[in-house]
Amino acid sequence: MKETHILVINPNTTASMTNKIAAAARAAAGPGTRITAINPLQGPAAIQGAADGAAALPGLNVLFDRTLETDQSISAVIIACFDDTGLFDLKARSPVPVVGIGEAAYHVASVAAPRFSVVTTLPVSVPVLEGNLQRVGLAPRCARVRASDVPVLELEDPNSDARQRIEAEIATALRMDGVGAIALGCAGMADLAADLTTRFQVPVIDGVASAVRFAEMVAK
Incomplete structure (x- = not known):
């Protein structure tokens, strides 16, 4: 069976939150699913409202594009911010499914x-x-x-x-x-x-x- 590789992107820059998200994602994943969780290095430390969401977009978009270009094994992407930051624009141009939490x-x-x-x-x-x-x-x-x-x-x-x-x-x-x-x-x-x-x-x-x-x- 082919492995399902899910890329989980936390759009904020707080690595401890990314680690928590990764643990929750791996606990939920079924057999044969691999989780990779990442976050941008530049942008807001937390996304609280529309202004933070807008500030997170440049880092999110660069990270999304770069990762999908360099890793052809990715089966789907999760945007791990409850505001669904950038979700619908990413869905429109992604080669793989994109899901917002x-x-x-x-x-x-x-x-x-x-x-x-x-x-x-x-x-x-x-x-x-x-x-x-x-x-x-x-x-x-x-x-x-x-x-x-x-x-x-x-x-x-x-x-x-x-x-x-x-x-x-x-x-x-x-x-x-x-x-x-x-x-x-x-x-x-x-x-x-x-x-x-x-x-x-x-x-x-x-x-x-x-x-x-x-x-x-x-x-x-």
Whole structure:
């Protein structure tokens, strides 16, 4: 059987987050799938809203083009930012399938429950995610995009109370939004999904794992 080689690009420059994303992607991947995770060396350290997304595009585009030109074994690409930074432009010109972790999480959440909410990081990200939901046609299935007021890089700090704030926002969503699933709105939350699913007894969807499974299917 031919190996499926998935390139995972974290569009920000924080290597520790790329390592966390890589671990989540490898845990989700099936037999015969190889994961390569990379990030640009120049650009924002975190993507929080439209301005950071725009600032990340030059580094993302150069990295995408250079890697696909030099490695012909790549079967699919994942853009590992929940804002789906650059996703639709890359889809339009890529020789292989390109999947966004936000895009994938929305689709999985919409299958898991009739209605879902998204719990993301800062309020500045909410309009971007709402626009992406419109673009993929799933805005009517999303009750609300909620901000937990957690800066992205706090997810890399083991001494922060980021997890508690995310949990509090999930609890509010389940109490007020009438939803049966939650999509975690940041790649840096990937390692929380399994524990939060157990804690809240509803599907808590990680976009990284969701994107890996979609990428495996479309690559094959």
